[in-house]
Amino acid sequence: MSDTTYAPTQSAANEDSRTSAHGSFIWYELLTPDPVAAKTFYDAVVGWNIEPQPSGEMDYRMIGRADGGNAGGVMRLTDEMRSHGARPVWLGYVGVDDVDQSVAAIEKDGGKALMAAFDIPNVGRIALVTDPQGAPFYVMQPTPPAGDGNKVSDVFSVDQPQRxxxxxxxxxxxxxxxxxxxxxxxxxxxxxxxxxxxxxxxxxxxxxxxxxxxxxxxxxxxxxxxxxxxxxxxxxxxxxxxxxxxxxxxxxxxxxxxxxxxxxxxxxxxxxxxxxxxxx
The missing domain is CATH 3.10.180.10 (2,3-Dihydroxybiphenyl 1,2-Dioxygenase, domain 1)
Known part of the structure; x- marks a missing residue:
């Protein structure tokens, strides 16, 4: 994934100027009040191996695939998040080349920013938005992994299980x-x-x-x-x-x-x- 300037309002005719991330689904996330129960359920249904414990201070757990890759993440839905209207839901992340430009273009085109853009160290910059009809999703400018600047997300596949x-x-x-x-x-x-x-x-x-x-x-x-x-x-x-x-x-x-x-x-x-x- 690389960082290049892109105006989100460009037409599809200019799509060759997009990086590999821009416009692609690059991550999926389950928001749930009980990550332990989610592990039990989805591991049995899909064959995943969701982390039994969060790896950092935030209660965020990676969804492991049988091939060793990740399928997405699980975040605990807190009481505070519920008080602001959050509910159990799966959310997709669409990669963009500039989160702030994308949020501005989305709002200009009738969408809304539910969560202002912010940075996650060593992960990327993200914002939670909706389309003009209210469907929520994230936009994300990912930070390339150290030593692998060309790495491309593989959480979406047209034919592979566990993705x-x-x-x-x-x-x-x-x-x-x-x-x-x-x-x-x-x-x-x-x-x-x-x-x-x-x-x-x-x-x-x-x-x-x-x-x-x-x-x-x-x-x-x-x-x-x-x-x-x-x-x-x-x-x-x-x-x-x-x-x-x-x-x-x-x-x-x-x-x-x-x-x-x-x-x-x-x-x-x-x-x-x-x-x-x-x-x-």
Whole structure:
């Protein structure tokens, strides 16, 4: 990851000027009141190995994958955070080349800054924002690891288990949302799937790779939100682990194009997530 100047309001036609981080999902984070219970639940469902204890002063635990890499992090949701409206949730981090420029451009384009930009030593500069329809996410200018300035995040993958494989935005204004993310991050939108009364399920791309989709927010969903679909080795096994671990399956497993299966669920503390993978 490298630091270069980029104006977030540039069009997608100039996307070749972006660094490898700008516009890509580079981290995922679970905000939960009980990280120990989250470890028990997600380790069983996904096959992760979440740190049993935080490694620093803040109660923040890395999500370990079976291959030795990290899939994201788990942060404890404190009473103070709850008093300011925070709730159990999965949040994605979108890499940017300049956090302050991105926050200013997001606010100019109708989004909001929920948490002002700040620096985390040896990690990067981040800010919590929403899009114009209220869906929250982080923007982050990462600090490259010492001695490895070209390292690229691998927490997202189109086909690997134990990584997020799909990013889905439910919003009351799909056209406006697509225009917003295209303008801010250089994403493109090509292709869709007819969902009947729900309208089009519109695929979104980052540098030509399908990273997810935008859909109309269903009436039962109270707010606009991103849902992150985590890859698993077997959807049937994972579904049973959700139920036995105190979670709730909202729909699925259902077969999706390509022959795999997906489902939507809540963890025991109410954070929504998705799973995708094969079925034995």
């Amino acid at each position: 997020v494989r799909w990013n889905e935005l439910a919003t009351p204004e799909p056209d406006g949302a697509i225009d917003f993310y295209r303008k801010q991050f250089g994403w493109s939108q090509d292709g869709d799937m007819d969902m009947g009364e729900m309208g089009k399920y519109r695929f979104i791309q980052d540098r030509g790779t399908n990273i997810g989709a935008v859909m109309t927010k269903p009436p039962q969903l109270p707010v606009s939100q991103w849902t992150y679909y985590i890859g698993v080795d077997d959807i049937g096994r994972a579904a049973e682990a959700i139920k036995s671990g105190g979670g709730q399956i909202l729909n699925g497993p259902m077969e999706i194009p390509g022959g795999e299966f997906s489902l939507n669920a809540l963890d025991p503390h109410g954070a929504s997530f998705g799973l995708v993978g094969p079925r034995s």
